[in-house]
Amino acid sequence: MTPDVRFELLWPEFLVAGLAFLVFTLDFFVRPARKEVLAWVSAAGLAVIIAFTVPFLLNEHDSLFDGLYRVDSYALFFKVLSMGIGIAVILGSLHFVDRRLTHPGEYYAIIIVSVLAMMMMAASGELLTAYLSLELLSFCLYILSGFALQDRRSNEASVKYVLLGAFSSGLLLYGIVLLYGALGTTHFAGMAAALEGTGGVDGRLLVGLALVVAGLGFKLAAVPFHMWAPDVYQGAPMPITAYIAVGSKAAAFALALRLFYEALAPAYDEWQLLIAGMAALTMIFGNVVAIVQTNVKRMLAYSSVGQVGFLLMGIAALSPLASNALMVHLVGYSVTNFAVFFAITAFYNATGKDDIPDFAGLAGRAPFLAAAITVGLFSLAGLPFLAGFVTKFYLFSAAAAEGLLWLAGVAMVASLISLYYYLQLIRQMYIERAPEDEGGSVTVATPGVLAAVIGAMALGTVLLGVYPEPVLATIREATAALLDTGSAWPTLGSAGQ
């Protein structure tokens, strides 16, 4: 270890960890009736840390512990995104936790720990560090998805998640071992250099690559490694479903993007088709199977599997443009999915139902929720003037620019399929009438905080769709950082960065 490690650059991570312990500790001193305080402390704490981190790390560019851990604008971008996601989930959970969960202190603290894990994933510059932070995130999510102790579905979800997650970790580790055997290092930059040196690619390397892709595929819920997703989505507490759909995906893509760009770029030809094929399979399968779902959480689970396919395009294309596109699509996907999931959470809080026909006539009972869900679903389907339109357009253009027009075409068809099942839910809300019996005509009330979160996310969806340039400017810098530390670019010199 070099003596001049600048530990102070890790302040944001230390602060988040400290916040988690603070919340754990505070839990002992807060009376059960006032546990809400913990949520506010957590959210405010994360907000303060964001406010501190951005100016603190703005122009920092360093590589700590011999390249194990990166501090650059790419990592900064995902740090802020992770903490933002954390705040949204905490505030969105408030009423759900109040009504349906016990142990709120642990709940919020574990979310904060998982935010820390997400921050570390984007900053890892080495395979084992990446693996450790990924596991930290996974463990938090295993616990969180089983948090509804009285609900057998939730328990089942957690067990499934743990078993398949452990299996995928095994694959990933074995892949890492093989890569280390073939290349002699686990540092991203070193791997790239070794790959360029070897010239040919041997079997060990290929198997290692395939296993790493499979392991990450499990974490991302990409087909054919998606089987856990629908059950976990359906069983987990609703805000955690949103968190798994958004947070874990954003972090896993942050990690994958850096891994493929910085370490594996020289072997582009070996894995591009693998990733592109997985992307095509994922988007088709996820969207087709979503059509027949009758439970809204399962439908969204398959829909988010489909979304993973879109995001994988950004890795398959591997260009600065594609990296921008992937990140902006992630941002759009996050706000959009939060808008939908939290609106559905609000509905569930009030009614305890989550099947698609239960939404009949919602436009009359809760115009705000219906509008937010519609905005979100239309955005997911890629309709204008919402985030999904711009980000998909960007992503598909970037893929086409790298010769993956066929994949872009598949993605557009998959988008069309997704519109069909999104419209089924919209039809229930706007065209069907509410059932007469069992209080179907009762208005669904949404508490203020939750309404504010939903409103903010829906507004974000619109703003990103109307004027994405400010977000993109930040993202371009993040991509530039990736390029800076990265090694050979197979498609270097592409215009438009």
Next chain:
Amino acid sequence: MSSMEGALLFALIAVPFFGALVMVFFPADKHSLIHWYTRAIAFVGLVLAVYLFVTYDTDGDLGKYTVDFAWLPTLGIRYTLGLSGITTPLVLLNAIIFMAGVLVSWNVTHRPKDFFIWLTLLVSGVYGVFLATDLFFLFFFYELAVVPMYLLIGVWGSSTDFTKMEPAEGPGFGGGGKFDRPKEYGAMKLMLYLVAGSVLVWIAIVAVWAEARSATGEASFAIASLAAVEYSREFQVIFYPFFMIGFGVLAGLWPFHTWSPDGHVAAPTAVSMLHAGVLMKLGAFGILAVGMVVLPEGAEAWAPVLIGLGTVNVLYGAVSALGQRDLKYVIGYSSVSHMGYVLMGLGTLEVIGLNGAVFQMFSHGIMTGLFFAMVGIIYERTHLRDITVLEGLGKRMGVVGAFLAAAGLTSLGLPGFSSFVAELLVFIGTFRTYPLLGVLAVIGAAITAVYILRLMAKVFFGPISDRWADLEDAKPLEAAVGAALVAVLLLWGLYPFRIVEIIDSGVKPLLEGMGIA
């Protein structure tokens, strides 16, 4: 926006768009306020469109009609608007039909706020497609014009149900048969067809953009700069059909037309008017202003197919209209048939044919708007659209009958109405390029005469049954709308020179750009 004209173009899209967003905050139960507010938005658009049309200078510099903002530089996307001889009449068409549609929607009392918000958004999308000169925004507005349809039809539309009612005695249209088409079916079918079409368009846009980017090293979505790139012939031949079929779906191109009758029948009156009157033109406009302009060699290679399919449209639509029992289905299939003339005109790839095609877009838009407005009135009064049951309405609804007759006569191409001129131009263009198809197209016009005259004879003339004794004729407002639309048809029928001159000033440079004229 350096010029006043630029500001006007900007306002044309911005007024309905932001107008719709502002309407979100209106109290939902103030129906009268909402109606008047929407009328005001439509009227502003009408004034702007008329002004642009009247002051349009066919020899002048088009540079003054420019709006240009950088929007997403990484991909080379700019928010640019412009006006040409082709779009000027189409903008006017949109303004007229929107105004008429809002006025005949006085009877919308079911959630009028939501209805007018979606309708106004749709209209701003249509303006946007006509005015955008950046392919990204053209596509953006294209989708914006398509999306609201689902809810507009699904919530405010009407279903066709012939399962319960027996047809009246005597020779009728189509005869018995059980036929049941819920509005949700029409809405979903329309939505999926149109979005599937736009997926094809999207693929082509992205392909052209990527090809141009690798050829020039510069990313741009501006139609003009995409058109300036020399694409290989192979590329053009492969990707032109994506534009042709993708936009063609919206234009009702056979065999991708089947959404159109189902959708138009299920839609509420104003939406049918806008959709058949204006939105289908977006498709034809897209083929012309995007497909042909960007990929001229592809357009030439595929022109025989386009004109051939257009001819099928004309004949197939007309024959299908003959067999319909639902009044709106007759009009729906007649739209498919008439869009065939537009597609044929586009397929000729020569000045007269293209002039005819654009003029036919305008003329058919007004005509079909009039049709749907009048059919809407009949349906509102009788709650029926079944031709086998409706008889002798002329005795009670003379005014509606007269306007319907005017639309019908326009439809069959009677001299004096604008469609005569438009179809004549298309016929001339076709005879000069594919004489045999020209003959078939004229036969199509003859079949039109049969179904229109049979319809009029059955529904308006003949003995009236007692159940229609208290039927109310058109209200003054409805009569005024009908009269205004008939006046437009007559004006351009008797004095077509100015509008053809404007269209011609847009068509000629377009063909020159393609390297044809």
